[in-house]
Amino acid sequence: MGVEGCTKCIKYLLFVFNFIFWLAGGIILGVALWLRHDSQTTNILYLQLGEKQAPNTFYVGIYILIAVGAVMMFVGFLGCYGAIQESQCLLGTFFTCLVILFACEVAAGIWGFVNKDQIAKDVKQFYDQALQQTLMGEPDASNAKAVVKTFHETLDCCGSDIMTATFTPVWRDDLCRKDSLKSFFENTNCHKKIDELFSGKLYLIGIAAVVVAVIMIFEMILSMVLCCGIRNSSVY
Numbered sequence: 001m002g003v004e005g006c007t008k009c010i011k012y013l014l015f016v017f018n019f020i021f022w023l024a025g026g027i028i029l030g031v032a033l034w035l036r037h038d039s040q041t042t043n044i045l046y047l048q049l050g051e052k053q054a055p056n057t058f059y060v061g062i063y064i065l066i067a068v069g070a071v072m073m074f075v076g077f078l079g080c081y082g083a084i085q086e087s088q089c090l091l092g093t094f095f096t097c098l099v100i101l102f103a104c105e106v107a108a109g110i111w112g113f114v115n116k117d118q119i120a121k122d123v124k125q126f127y128d129q130a131l132q133q134t135l136m137g138e139p140d141a142s143n144a145k146a147v148v149k150t151f152h153e154t155l156d157c158c159g160s161d162i163m164t165a166t167f168t169p170v171w172r173d174d175l176c177r178k179d180s181l182k183s184f185f186e187n188t189n190c191h192k193k194i195d196e197l198f199s200g201k202l203y204l205i206g207i208a209a210v211v212v213a214v215i216m217i218f219e220m221i222l223s224m225v226l227c228c229g230i231r232n233s234s235v236y
Contacts, residue, residue, distance in 0.1 A: 007229030011083050014222040018079035021215050025072025028208055032065035035201055043154045047147050049130050055122035057115060064108050071101060091227045095220060102216050109209055120198045124191050127151050128160050152176050155193040
């Protein structure tokens with residue numbers, strides 16, 4: 001015997017929420033793949049200074065997002081099917097998956113909050129080391145110069161702070177793009193551009209995480225109510 005009354009409304013409401021959840025999983029997967037292959041981050045995070053690789057902590061979060069998006073699509077489909085079939089087993093499995101996903105998202109959110117400044121800090125230190133080697137003419141200067149020029153061309157910046165952003169194009173015009181002479185009047189230092197690059201992407205990830213968390217809370221409540229409604233209807 002199928003559910004009736006308010007429980008039937010909850011059934012279709014849960015189906016709608018699960019469809020939205022499935023779509024959200026697809027969007028998160030798509031955004032994560034875009035962030036993974038974004039030309040700016042790829043150009044910078046694939047750089048190598050001697051034997052030292054550019055910091056890739058940012059990619060850890062991206063790989064987590066890719067996994068979460070794929071799992072969300074599977075769980076969303078499971079919830080839709082379980083709601084339509086009125087299956088207590090599928091709904092119970094769906095609820096368990098949601099709890100695990102929610103716990104993982106909270107853990108990832110804490111990790112992201114703790115490391116939100118560290119990612120940009122590590123990249124800035126990597127850039128500073130390359131810039132110092134280039135300006136001082138150290139043995140690995142040719143490799144360091146290539147790294148510095150990649151930063152400058154990718155982010156349209158020059159120098160690590162206001163001082164170097166102003167005078168580097170003057171005494172080392174081979175390091176900065178020709179139009180970077182405007183940095184004499186504008187603050188286009190690379191530290192600022194690195195902060196903007198990663199803070200913008202982390203902000204986007206944070207918004208997506210909050211939206212998904214709210215949807216999951218509603219789904220956990222609705223799935224339990226529907227599961228109880230199915231159990232009670234089978235008694236009668």
